[in-house]
Amino acid sequence: MTSIADIRREYASRALGEHEADADPMRQFGVWFEEAASAQLLDVNAMTLATTTPDGDPAARIVLLKGFDDDGFVFFTNYDSAKGRELAAHPRACLLFFWVELERQVRITGAVTKVSAAESDEYFHSRPFESQVGAWASAQSTTVADRGVLETRYAQLAAQYAGQTVPLPSFWGGYRVAPDQVEFWQGRPSRLHDRLLYTRGTSGWSRSRLSP
Numbered sequence: 001m002t003s004i005a006d007i008r009r010e011y012a013s014r015a016l017g018e019h020e021a022d023a024d025p026m027r028q029f030g031v032w033f034e035e036a037a038s039a040q041l042l043d044v045n046a047m048t049l050a051t052t053t054p055d056g057d058p059a060a061r062i063v064l065l066k067g068f069d070d071d072g073f074v075f076f077t078n079y080d081s082a083k084g085r086e087l088a089a090h091p092r093a094c095l096l097f098f099w100v101e102l103e104r105q106v107r108i109t110g111a112v113t114k115v116s117a118a119e120s121d122e123y124f125h126s127r128p129f130e131s132q133v134g135a136w137a138s139a140q141s142t143t144v145a146d147r148g149v150l151e152t153r154y155a156q157l158a159a160q161y162a163g164q165t166v167p168l169p170s171f172w173g174g175y176r177v178a179p180d181q182v183e184f185w186q187g188r189p190s191r192l193h194d195r196l197l198y199t200r201g202t203s204g205w206s207r208s209r210l211s212p
Helices: 025-038 082-089 117-124 129-137 147-161
Strands: 046-052 058-064 067-069 072-078 092-099 104-114 172-186 194-201 204-209
Touching: 025 067, 025 104, 025 172, 046 072, 046 082, 058 072, 058 082, 072 082, 072 117, 092 172, 117 172, 129 147
Parallel strands: none
Antiparallel strands: 046 058, 046 092, 067 072, 072 172, 092 104, 104 172, 172 194, 194 204
């Protein structure tokens, strides 16, 4: 059997120094995201979303980033899902991007708010018809008897909305994570990784280097 403890490799392809990193973490994220996209990484916008349950337990899953700007990072989901309920109780989250081919991570922590109904509606209607119907068909995170129940519900709704505009569900929309901390991690040899942490204060962003 493979020894898990012996699985390792060196990170040596790149470096991240203060002199090359942008003073604004959102601009720096944009640079790294474009480099990851240009490298044609699979699911480049996939990120781990970590939340806290009402009981205080951590919870994490993969979601897709659908936009970012100076105000934060946006993703969309069912508001009645487990993560939606968790964010209603504790409206803070951590996002983690891991671009393994570039030996990079980005970790983002901040407060979470819902995006406007107009923004949710615009994105919802940019999705394929099948995805729009799927949002209606699935009561996300609830127990279902079997897959056949989902497929029957989907088929009924697809027939109902065929040739029509699918309305935005009241239970579906976007969230924006407004960062107060952003950490950029670049793998380096001998596990002496580069870690630059940006922290938002009353006068703007400050930056510090963390030990690996």
